[in-house]
Amino acid sequence: MRRASTLASLPLLSRSLSTAHGGAAVTSAPTTYGLLQVALYGTTSTGSQVPRRWLDSFYGGSGRKLAIGVAGTLASVAVATSLAPEVYAKEPPPAALVPKEVVLYQYEACPFCNKVKAFLDYHDIPYKVVEVNPLSKKEIKWSDYQKVPILMVDGEQLVDSSAIIDQLNSKIVPERSAASSSDDDEEKKWRQWVDNHLVHMLSPNIYRNTSEALESFDYITSNGNFSYTEKISVKYAGAAAMYFVSKKLKKKYNITDERASLYEAAETWVDALNGRDFLGGSKPNLADLAVFGVLRPIRYLRSGKDMVEHTRIGEWYSRMERAAANLWVLLGLGLAGILLMTRKLKKTIREDFGAFVERLQLLPPPQPAPPKAPHPLTGLTFAVSDVFEIEGHVTGFGHPDWGRTHDAASRTCPVVSTLVEGGATCTGITVVDELAYSITGENKHYGTPTNPAASSRKPGGSSSGAAVAVAADLVDFSLGLDTVGGVRVPAGSCGIIGFRASHGSVSHAGFIPVSTSLDTVGWFARDPNVLRRVGHVLLQLPYAVSRSPRQIVIADDCFQEVKIPVDRIVQVVIKSTEKLFGKQVLKHENIGDYCNSKVPSLKKFHGLKTNGEVKTSSLKLLANVVQFLQRHEFRHNHGEWIDSVKPVLESATSAQICGPLEASDEEIEICKSIRNELRAAVSSLLKDDGILVIPTIADPPAKLGGKEMLSEDFRNRTFGLLSIASLSGCCQVTAPLGFYDKCPVSVSFIARHGGDRFLLDALHTMYMSLQEQADIASKSRSSKNALTKEQSAEIAKEKGNQAYKDREWQKAIGFYSEAIKLSGNNATYYSNRAQAYLEVGSFIQAEADCTKAINLDKKNVKAYFRRGTAREMLGYYKEAIEDFRHTLVLEPTNKRAAVAAEKLRKLFLKSLMENLLGLLRIRVKRGVNLAVRDVRSSDPYVVIKMGKQKLKTRVIKKDINPEWNEDLTLSITDPSIPIKLTVFDHDTFSKDDKMGDAEFGISPYLEALKMNLEGVPSGTTVSRIQPDRANCLAEESCIQWKDGKVVQDMCLRLRNVECGEVEVQLQWIDLPVIII
Known part of the structure; x- marks a missing residue:
């Protein structure tokens, strides 16, 4: 209207x-x-x-x-x-x-x-x-x-x-x-x-x-x-x-x-x-x-x-x-x-928030005479999504061309009839996404409903209007269709409760199918009591005593997919669970790894699509399977209509359902096997009294006009979460947890297939406690000034984790540094920053951070492993071996640590076979009388290059006679390549200025290495190189035998600059035969 x-x-x-x-x-x-x-x-x-x-x-x-x-x-x-x-x-x-x-x-x-x-x-x-x-x-x-x-x-x-x-x-x-x-x-x-x-x-x-x-x-x-x-x-x-x-x-x-x-x-x-x-x-x-x-x-x-x-x-x-x-x-x-x-x-806000496409009224039958009880849904109003048939009305399916090419329904959907007969009044038909296919909640034909919880954000789909009608308090509950998130996504986006019933537990008659093996009826409510009352009517459940969960399993890897601080959701669930049921019911699980071991057909599907050449996570594979099935079954149901009518569709929808689809019989059979195996796996994990806790959606609701929900990354992360219940056919409920950065936040609970009553009862029991904990968490973050240093540090760490996942290493380092500045006694912050340093090749900084983390926490397994990696790259092989072994001592069953250590060993042995002669450690000792590039001084650092290898020291602030004493390690495969040293002045607002360069070769040093110097007194000079036009030496360079090693000290005069010298020392690192 x-x-x-x-x-x-x-x-x-x-x-x-x-x-x-x-x-x-x-x-x-x-x-x-x-x-x-x-x-x-x-x-x-x-x-x-x-x-x-x-x-x-x-x-x-x-x-x-x-x-x-x-x-x-x-x-x-x-x-x-x-x-x-x-x-x-x-x-x-x-x-x-x-x-x-x-x-x-x-x-x-x-x-x-x-x-x-x-x-x-x-x-x-x-x-x-x-x-x-x-x-x-x-x-x-x-x-x-x-x-x-x-x-x-x-x-x-x-x-x-x-x-x-x-x-x-x-x-x-x-x-x-x-x-x-x-x-x-x-x-x-x-x-x-x-x-x-x-x-x-x-x-x-x-x-x-x-x-x-x-x-x-x-x-x-x-x-x-x-x-x-x-x-x-x-x-x-x-x-x-x-x-x-x-x-x-x-x-x-x-x-x-x-x-x-x-x-x-x-x-x-x-x-x-x-x-x-x-x-x-x-x-x-x-x-x-x-x-x-x-x-x-x-x-x-x-x-x-x-x-x-x-x-x-x-x-x-x-x-x-x-x-x-x-x-x-x-x-x-x-x-x-x-x-x-x-x-x-600007999106205008209509009187009904744009939720309805048609207003109507279906009245319940008269109340039975006493002493019979009144109808269970007496006094409640509801709306239905535009996929459910109502006698005398044309079902629109989110597109005017569908309504134009179809007749009015001859009978009302049994689900709707059951609710009306149960005492509820139906007041209208609500907007769905175009052909109920998307999860954005947008519809260009009837208008996108306004999200009452966040008017600048999309309401989520496909049952967007039904969710908005409940969130805006226009009805008490509403019906939607959940194929791959059609009820769960808008519930999470609009800050209300959404329930997806177990596949097949509610009649499939009387609504337009999207994907038959994935479709199931769902409903929205603001009140968990109303949600449960509706469930009892639709599921036709007899009275039974409510049961409490005996295990609540938190899917840790699923929460790593979200872009809001994990603690904002997980801690609310944990604290609520501990308060109601005790700590003993809590359990953590990596669902990706679990599915990888329990759903073998996933590997077959992956092999058909990629020949097994690309490694893909189990959650991403599930996302691919559910999208493949949805598209295949939609084309099977409606392909003929699409090809004949040729409706005008949004580009994203059109790309999904109008393009060519190659689906072999083998692929379809594998998908069926995946569904069966996943259902069995979830049932085995949760049994009759378990709940799996996952995020509802990967990101906050998308901004109106934004394209985030169309990105491959978003679809992979979000559909990976939604696929667990969709493919297994299990029931899932979405519960709101307040707001974060002015956007609704939610969590989802999954129970085994057929565990609908148990899940509805569990939510009813937990709901008030969840809201209390969410309110406490929200108040603790409501004022920036009210945050403690520890809380602010945790927020910075979470931002760093997200930046790391986005492969923005320097940004991650910045956030971890911020966390360390706020709370310097947390080993995790140092360990995380060390991992980011490893990604950018800053091995010295990584080693230092790991050492700090270990000093703070002697059992920090990750810190030992990461320090071993850094030391291996720096050439400290004896120390690296000790770190890898210490990792396995702390966690003998840690397969990742064992596999990673073995992998490093093999990689190193491979490098031996590829003519790696050894490693050259260059100690950049100090600079002398360097050029002034700022007002009165400079902020110098040194860059060492050899072929494609490039290393640099830290920046020394305001010092033209800096002392670095830093070790930079080069891999030597071709000793004829010269080594170039360049000094730069670091600038904040412009490109760094050059402060001169020098070049030197290592042939004389390698010749000295070939000598048999065992037994020669320490301090003996082996060779001398005089400064001349062919080199950049400022004074005589001596190659000496010191403490059982050949070292060369050089003082290099910088070229292309008015003044400046840099002192360095060379030391060779032989490759060991055995790493670990």
Whole structure:
């Protein structure tokens, strides 16, 4: 049904009006290349934004229509404000200091223009925008300054973004003069960083490849201030030209990897915040506004989305969006303008939250006469998803073409009839995903229902409308179809209870099938008592005494798939279980490993698909199987209709069900075997009184318009979780656990096939305790300042774990370092950071972290194993052997440790057969009189290269005579390759500066190694090498026999620099015959 729309959230609408989609470099030449230069960043709007005090002058007069329009606008803004989320408090300047007339001449998405706009928005200064045509620049012909931004303030022209902000700030915020000099210095430094570094990261990123260049110019030509002919000519030519220009910009600014440079800049800024909400503390300062303004143009391009997804800047950016929201830029749009922008850019919230496609009423029969009991569902209302047949109504199946090509049902689905006969009243039919196939909850034909728990997030599907109807308190319960998460996913996304019945336990008659072997009826409720009452009616269960669980099995590997802190879910379940049933019922299991041993047909399926060449986890294999079955059976049920009607489908749905499907009889039989084996495996694990605990979905509910749910990674992780119950046919219930970062959080319980009553009773028993524990956990995290150091450290560790899973090693190291800084006596933090160091080849740091972890916890098995790995890579074989053996002493049955140790041994033996002569350990001792590259000193470090091998020392801060004393180990296969040593000065805001280089060979050293020096007195000089033009020696180099080893000391004079020497020592490491 259609419902009247209302304006919802002001910040999102404000953002849509002010957010830019690119960045700019401004030139004055009115040529095609000039256009490309000035339009480096796409635009979003060409309309002017009219402030409140100029309404009369811009609309002319004060007639009845204007009064109505302004009144409507003010009312709309009032509604928006009342519904908006909390905004950071502002301190608008006194009215006497606010300029009377402000006009900004700009390109909508120019980063420098956006800097000025961010300042105006934050201080609620009304202003008008004049969009300048980049070619003709006719809008600024009157000015001698032919660049943007130009700001006219009460008739005075201000130019240059930084100068504009400084002048305005001095006028409207006079108390700034009283600020501390240290605060001003920090603010000034980071404002300079924005102009000199950050802004140069944008163009190479938005024009990184042809598709991103086209994306940018699509925004430019669609929304920029161009004539019709200019739009036609510039889009493709401009995109192609800027793609090549961006390559020159990369070279100019020494950018090797566009995304990496952008991510590094974002992380640098977050580090500068040092835990504060803003650089200015509790409110933004000029540096905050500058960074926000520059980044705003790219935020919703692919590069900006990647930046927010892969760095920690997202939370700060969201705070800035709220802080910089400007109410007055809305007023000039008028009522029609606001409604237009709302319709285009914001999801409207309908009266029924968009849950229903049709309202109806099916009334229950009269109550029986006493003494008979009333109907069990008396007084309850419910809705049904648009897959269940109701007599006289056409079942829509989430697509208008289905309804158009099918007749009304001749009878009502038995499940619906049973509920009505049980005393409940059916009030309507609810939205499902297109052909009930997806799990996003979106439907372009009937509109996506609004998630009452998080209006900016997708409701989840396929039974999205049914979940929303319950979550919005429109009905007491609702019916849905769960194939692969159709009830569980929306329940988790909307913060309500969702139950998937055991396959075959509820009649399959009277609903449209999706995948016959996976389909089962499910239902939603807010109250566990209602959920159980409905279950008893549908499952036709006789009365029985409720039983408590005797084992609650936590699937540890499943929780490793989620992207919220594991403790947020697991600890709630553990504490609730201990309180109700005691610790003895808790058990932990790796479900992937369990399935691998109990479901042998998984390997057969994998072998058919990949010939067994690619190793895949069991959970991912289950995800592949369930998607294969769903697609095959859907095509079997509805392929003929799809081929004949050819309905218009969303691209993601179409790709799944319309493409060719090769399904051999052997594959189908293997899938059936997997279903049977998995059901038997789960029954064996849980028996009659066990519950398996898993996450419901892998991620928080996806943002509206987001594409996260379409990614292969998301589908693999989420379908791996959903497949356990879908393939085994077991029953599963989803229970809400409050919120985390303003998104609903849930957990799921699985019982054996046929254990529906037991599971409903168990949830009924546990529900209140789960909510209490979730509330306690939520309150402990509700205030950032209320977090203890230990809690903050745990959060940092979890973020590090997630970064590690995402293969973002340096990011993981940063998070683990943050955890160590907060709580330095936790061995796990050091051990985890050591593993990340191993991934990036920082073996010295890894060894040091493992040693620290072992000192804190003598039984830390992982630390011993990781230190053994680091030492093996450094050439400390005796010590490595001891660590590997200690690992197995602590855990003799640890197969992973034994297999890993054996694997390392074999790898090393293999390297012996590939002509590895040995290892050369280079001790970088110290630098002498190095060049100055900063104001008075340098931050030097050394890089050693030999062929493709590259190692580096740590950075020594502010020292031109640094002492490193670090060992770097090279593998020697070809001794004729020279070794190159380069010294760099580390810079935070620009590319590291070179401080000279040197080169040396190791042939003389290897010749000395061949000598039989056993019995020679320690300290004997074996050979001397004199400095000459052919080498970089600063003085004579001696090769000596010391303590049973051949060592060579060298003092290298650096080339291509004004001064500097580096002292090193060479030492050979022979390869042992046996490793372990």
